[in-house]
Amino acid sequence: MIYANVYAAGHSNNSMFATEDSVHRFNPTYTPRLLREALLGKGIELNTPDVNQGRDIAFDLFFEGREFVEDGIPKYLIALENPNINRLNENREYCKRFRKVFAWDKRLHDLPNVVPVMLPNRLEFGPFPTFAERDIFSCLINANKAFREALPTDLYLERVKTIRWYERHAPQYFELYGMGWQKPAPAFNPWGKLKRSVASLRVKLHGYKPFPSYRGEVRDKSSVMRRSKFSYCYENTRGPDNYITEKIFDSLISGCVPVYWGPENIVEYIPEGCFIDHSVFADTAAVHAYLRTVTPERYEQYQRDIAQFLKSDAAKIFSVEHFVGTLVGRITKDLFS
Numbered sequence: 001m002i003y004a005n006v007y008a009a010g011h012s013n014n015s016m017f018a019t020e021d022s023v024h025r026f027n028p029t030y031t032p033r034l035l036r037e038a039l040l041g042k043g044i045e046l047n048t049p050d051v052n053q054g055r056d057i058a059f060d061l062f063f064e065g066r067e068f069v070e071d072g073i074p075k076y077l078i079a080l081e082n083p084n085i086n087r088l089n090e091n092r093e094y095c096k097r098f099r100k101v102f103a104w105d106k107r108l109h110d111l112p113n114v115v116p117v118m119l120p121n122r123l124e125f126g127p128f129p130t131f132a133e134r135d136i137f138s139c140l141i142n143a144n145k146a147f148r149e150a151l152p153t154d155l156y157l158e159r160v161k162t163i164r165w166y167e168r169h170a171p172q173y174f175e176l177y178g179m180g181w182q183k184p185a186p187a188f189n190p191w192g193k194l195k196r197s198v199a200s201l202r203v204k205l206h207g208y209k210p211f212p213s214y215r216g217e218v219r220d221k222s223s224v225m226r227r228s229k230f231s232y233c234y235e236n237t238r239g240p241d242n243y244i245t246e247k248i249f250d251s252l253i254s255g256c257v258p259v260y261w262g263p264e265n266i267v268e269y270i271p272e273g274c275f276i277d278h279s280v281f282a283d284t285a286a287v288h289a290y291l292r293t294v295t296p297e298r299y300e301q302y303q304r305d306i307a308q309f310l311k312s313d314a315a316k317i318f319s320v321e322h323f324v325g326t327l328v329g330r331i332t333k334d335l336f337s
Contacts, residue, residue: 002044002335003055005073006032008063012050016063025179026219031120031320032063038328044335058335059099065089068097076331079103080119082236082243084151100330104242115330118242118269120323121249123310128255129226131299136228137173138166138259138291141221141250144180144211145236148188153238155261160185162232165284167213173288174213177224181214225254229299230291234278235262244269249318251275252310257294257302259287269314273305 008016010023017036021027036046046061059074064081065088077098083090083105092111095101101114108114140163146156166174218224225231233247241263251258252274260266261278281287294302309315316322 002058003052004039004044004046004058005049005052005060006046006063007049007060007066008032009066012048014048014051016048026217028122030122031323034320035324035327038324039331042328042332044332059331061331062098065091065094068094074099074334076327077101077103078327079105079108083240084147084153084237099334102327102330104244106241115326117323117326118318119245120320121246121253121318123249123253123315123319125253125255125307125310128303128307131229131296134227134229134256136175136224138230138232138288139175139177139224139228140232141177141218141224142234142247143178144183144185146186146188147236151237155234155237158261159232159234162234162284163211163213166288167211169285170288171213175215175224175228176211176213177215177218177221179217181211182209184210221250222254225251225256228254228256229294230276231256231258232278233258233260233262233275238279239263241265242269244318248275252306255303255306257299257306259291269318271305271309271314273302274309 006016015022016029016032018029019033021029039046044058057073059076062075062077065077065079065086068075075098077095077100079086079089079095079101080103081089088094089103090105090107092108095103095108095111095114098113101108101111102117103109103114104116104118106116109116140159142159147154163174163176231251233251235243235245235247237243238261242265243263244266245262248258248260248262248270258275259278260275264279266275266277276287276290278287281290
């Protein structure tokens with residue numbers, strides 16, 4: 001048996017291969033579990049470093065950029081996180097140090113050791129509930145987060161703007177789900193922290209709801225998505241190209257029409273008939289006005305387009321199976337060629 005280390009923030013004792021992620025709540029572990037299984041099929045056992053103590057290590061695999069230590073062990077990087085959150089993922093000099101880097105970011109694809117991949121998703125789906133069977137008009141499912149510094153491409157702020165618009169103008173047409181919305185939005189400067197502290201105190205003492213549209217956390221997004229006609233799916237930022245995460249796919253596999261805001265090149269990968277592009281509207285009011293015009297017949301066409309895409313070869317590059325196959329193929333070629 002060949003042994004390899006896997007490094008992922010917060011994980012030890014092979015916790016990232018458990019059925020449920022004990023480090024990141026509600027985070028699916030299907031991709032690392034499938035990856036480990038596929039490598040085992042090639043005679044390679046992937047473990048967190050504590051499990052591999054005392055063994056000869058063939059390679060290290062990093063999930064996201066982290067400190068690189070020259071120790072003679074070949075290293076591979078899976079760079080999936082937004083580079084505004086993990087700066088190492090876009091650092092060309094850092095990436096050059098790896099035997100292979102698996103990355104979606106087109107800005108790295110000219111490097112000879114970079115293998116293009118897209119963020120992986122489970123593309124399993126069944127019959128979609130119809131327009132009439134969906135009792136929630138629109139929803140947003142995200143954690144309550146913010147960037148520390150101002151970014152011109154920030155979509156965390158746009159999520160909050162959308163939430164606030166619905167709470168003021170059309171509360172009956174919108175429901176908010178996810179972690180952290182029972183508290184005010186995160187703040188990092190002194191004035192923002194003071195306002196957040198005051199609001200948090202009001203929550204504790206007086207039952208104040210910072211976001212009145214909030215309905216709670218949700219373990220299974222599809223339980224809400226399959227009840228919702230539309231979902232607001234904003235990436236963390238408006239770019240860069242190819243940054244297409246699970247947010248739009250969570251909606252698509254539930255047959256819920258996404259109102260999507262992300263990279264400018266989205267239609268290179270997902271047909272425009274599968275989603276509503278927020279970027280072509282002036283604001284949330286304009287988006288909502290359009291959503292109110294969508295008939296059951298038009299909605300059915302959206303769902304047909306979504307199903308056709310998910311069944312097509314074009315969707316396969318977003319599947320966990322394609323992602324795992326790419327990694328295992330390149331790593332084993334290095335080891336055994």
